[in-house]
Amino acid sequence: METGATVAQRESGYERKERDAYMTPAWVTQALVDDLEREGFLPLHGHDNAGKLKPLAIWEPAAGTGQMADAMAGRGYEVFCTDIQPEPGVGFAHDFTEPTLPVLFPAQIGGVITNPPYDQADEFVEVALRMMEARGGLVAMLLKVDWDSGKTRRRFFADCQGWARKLVLLDRIYWFDPVPGSAGPSENHAWFVWSFARRHVGRGASIGYVETPAAERDRLRACKKGKIAA
Ligand SMILES: C[S@@+](CC[C@H](N)C(=O)[O-])C[C@H]1O[C@@H](n2cnc3c(N)ncnc32)[C@H](O)[C@@H]1O
Numbered sequence: 031m032e033t034g035a036t037v038a039q040r041e042s043g044y045e046r047k048e049r050d051a052y053m054t055p056a057w058v059t060q061a062l063v064d065d066l067e068r069e070g071f072l073p074l075h076g077h078d079n080a081g082k083l084k085p086l087a088i089w090e091p092a093a094g095t096g097q098m099a100d101a102m103a104g105r106g107y108e109v110f111c112t113d114i115q116p117e118p119g120v121g122f123a124h125d126f127t128e129p130t131l132p133v134l135f136p137a138q139i140g141g142v143i144t145n146p147p148y149d150q151a152d153e154f155v156e157v158a159l160r161m162m163e164a165r166g167g168l169v170a171m172l173l174k175v176d177w178d179s180g181k182t183r184r185r186f187f188a189d190c191q192g193w194a195r196k197l198v199l200l201d202r203i204y205w206f207d208p209v210p211g212s213a214g215p216s217e218n219h220a221w222f223v224w225s226f227a228r229r230h231v232g233r234g235a236s237i238g239y240v241e242t243p244a245a246e247r248d249r250l251r252a253c254k255k256g257k258i259a260a
Pocket of ligand 1: 114115127147
């Protein structure tokens with residue numbers, strides 16, 4: 031099955047990437063973290079055995095080269111990385127669709143945040159929701175903007191008590207820096223957020239919008255003009 035990112039990049043003249051290896055530009059993850067902090071979903075905290083408040087970690091289960099994880103770590107979050115085929119130095123091998131937990135799984139995981147391979151998005155969301163519902167945690171997935179549309183998706187939204195927020199990206203994601211003469215990307219994306227923290231469950235969902243930051247827009251414009259090498 032072709033994925034959103036795959037089609038977008040092929041139409042832009044790029045080669046198809048294996049294993050859906052489209053790494054998320056930093057601003058997209060930073061925009062999520064900003065929004066989650068503003069809306070009160072982050073930072074995540076839990077209690078240790080003595081009842082003391084302690085920070086929880088985030089699991090990036092399709093970490094690729096770690097761009098998304100780096101952006102979260104850059105905002106002060108502890109990130110646990112796994113991937114079905116981990117890049118050297120970026121976390122551990124683990125198939126997220128398998129019903130087992132990875133080796134060395136830290137007990138203090140409170141959230142799952144990723145850009146899943148699009149042909150396994152349902153499975154990824156399913157596994158993440160099941161796991162975070164049991165822990166009262168958070169899930170955020172970067173998906174095509176209309177991913178919530180469709181009868182089979184009701185269970186993730188209308189029928190899910192943890193469904194909390196949709197953060198729509200008003201600009202399309204450039205998965206690679208553009209070169210002069212290349213067409214722009216063709217897919218729109220959004221962050222879909224679920225929270226099973228007691229204070230959020232059953233409260234209904236909200237919507238937010240975010241644009242590409244000005245500095246990133248200027249940089250992409252310069253790439254398109256050939257002023258910066260892609
Ligand atoms: C779209 S990339 C995401 C990269 C990263 N999340 C980012 O945006 O910076 C998809 C990644 O999912 C991994 N992957 C594919 N199937 C997987 C599975 N079943 N379990 C875990 N990782 C998987 C691929 O190896 C690839 O690195």
